[in-house]
Amino acid sequence: MLNLLNKALLIALLPLALSCSYLPEPLEQEEQLHIEETGDYIALRGNEVDPSLAGIIFYPGGLVDPHSYINSLDELAINHKRLVVIVKSEANLSILNTQKGSVVQSSFPEVGKWVIGGHSLGGSVTCMDVAKNPEKYKGIFMLASYSVDNLSDLDLPVISITGTNDKVLDWTKFNGNQSNLPPAITVIDTTDIRNNSTSASTVYYSIEGANHAQFGSYGPQDGDGTPTISPKTQQSLVIDALETFLITNHL
Known part of the structure; x- marks a missing residue:
């Protein structure tokens, strides 16, 4: 059963939780991608994993099948050699398992440092996990999401990626909760974040023409805006921004 705190958080985040009750699109089979699945996680590896690079932990959106994010994240494993x-x-609601990311780390002792992120409700849960376990993470990324936990004094780099055609994200809450994250750095292009560490700052990057659903691979979403770029283009821009952010911060 839900405890009182999780009940309150679920009510507060209900719009994000109900925004994505969709199943994955068919997976594109990749010979270079190796998938390990348990009851707790889906792990993606390429033919080579660089142990010096940060591993990635990802929380799916509310009510979204976690397999929906394999196609959108596999480039990190295949081309960038990350785990x-x-x-x-439970019930595809990460709000019910807000420290699951910290728990599954023990299954990968070979990884020396971790970055955590999520989409929609999963991004908010990402921040809950970090608030409870700040020592376990070296960076945060959020896709179409916001933090309800106060992480403003956190000495970690954060990147928040949104889409201009996203009609699912509550933009009032997104803007109103920016004070919960470290001070803002707004960039137009990912090249703007390549020169210096962004630790203790939040990089805000908006993708022109991107919508909410195309951060994952589960097809069109009710109430969402019409994208003017393809899912592949949107997801490639996300990976480019994320990888640039990670390299800039020596992750």
């Missing part, structure tokens, strides 16, 4: 771990939660 990617997609967290699985």
Whole structure:
């Protein structure tokens, strides 16, 4: 059963939780991608994993099948040699398992440092996990999401990626909760974040023409805006921004 705190958080985040009750699109099979699945996670590896690079932990959106993010994250494993771990939660609601990312780390002792992120409700849960376990993470990324926990004094780099055609994200809450994250650095292009560490700052990057659903691979979403770029283009821009952010911060 839900405890009182999780009940309150679920009510507060209900719009994000109900925004994505969709199943994954068919997976594109990749010979270079190796998938390990348990009851707790889906781990993605390429043919080579660089142990010096940060591993990625990812919380899916509310009510979204976690398999929906394999296609959108596999480039991190295949081309960038990172271990990617997609967290699985009860009823596909990560709000019910807000420290699952910290727990599954023990299954990968070879990884020396971790970055955590999520989409929609999963991004908010990402911040809950970090608030409870700040020592376990070296960076945060959020896709179409916001933090309800106060992480403003956190000495970690954060990147927040949104889409201009996203009609699902509550933009009032997104803007109103920016004070919960470290001070803002707004960039127009990912090249703007390549020169210096962004630790203790939040990089805000908006993708022109991107919508809410195309951060994952589960098809069109009710109430969402019409994208003017393809899912592949949107997801490639996300990976480019994320990888630039990680390299800039020596992750």
